Amino acid sequence: MKIDFIKMEGLGNDFIILDDRDTKIEQYENYPALAKKLCSRHFGIGADGIILILESRDHDIKFRIYNSDGSQAQMCGNGMRCFAKYLYEKKMIGKKAIRVDTKAGTVIPEVITNDKDQVQSVKVDMGEPVLACRDIPFESGNKKAVDEPLAVGDKEYRITAVSMGNPHAVIFVDDVKKVDIVKIGQLIENHERFPEKTNVEFIEVVNKSELKMKVWERGAGITLACGTGACAALVAAHLTGRASQKAIVHLDGGDLDIHWDKASNHIFKTGPATLVFDGRIRI
Known part of the structure; x- marks a missing residue:
């Protein structure tokens, strides 16, 4: 055929x-x-x-x-x-x-x-970001996982769990270029606390309106960009006081303009x- x-x-x-x-x-x-x-x-x-x-x-x-x-x-x-x-x-x-x-x-x-x-x-x-752990899904004793510790092997990472229709684990780092995306991404994607696996975003904060991001996508590995991941990154950055409600997310493949409209609680991506x-x- x-x-x-x-x-x-x-x-x-x-x-x-x-x-x-x-x-x-x-x-x-x-x-x-x-x-x-x-x-x-x-x-x-x-x-x-x-x-x-x-x-x-x-x-x-x-x-x-x-x-x-x-x-x-x-x-x-x-x-x-x-x-x-x-x-x-x-x-x-x-x-x-x-x-x-x-x-x-x-x-x-x-x-x-x-x-x-x-x-x-x-x-x-x-649409609206989902923050309830049970709906992401992410296994946690808390209703929401904002800057929550996650043990991965002998190391601990602090993640913010968000769903944009698919699960995301957002991690803030000092320098995205120094992160072993493949090793850490695979481990967190398949972590037992994410029963449906997860996408993993590594975020370097440039300022309140700019974020640098590298991503390990569930089922695909390293990709040059992830739209839902960029949305999750802004949500996590805003919730942790690192960014405003609107920011440019710089990805390996280019830039996305992300806006969290609090009036409607919807995320807009351009x-x-x-x-x-x-x-x-x-x-």
């Missing part, structure tokens, strides 16, 4: 977008196996994950994402920007703001266009999305 695909990236976090509204792809091969195959950087197209465009009964469209290891993620901020830009530019949906069905609930991305109606950036209403190439592949 041959399928059409589009390769996109948001700050270097790259995805393969597949239109399976007629379910023909799923009928031929299950999504987890397909994700492993297509995301291989040696034997496939190469990506951090695949994103499926699916029909929805009560939303404008349905978004589903599978990581490169075949695991399903609830949401992905960078992937959502790519998703929204693709839908708008291909005229699959004519509205600039759309209601998207995700495993994390309703997400509303809005494309920002220039005078030629070209998408310049995408602003995504990421950033770019770029087409890399499209094509057809036999599966």
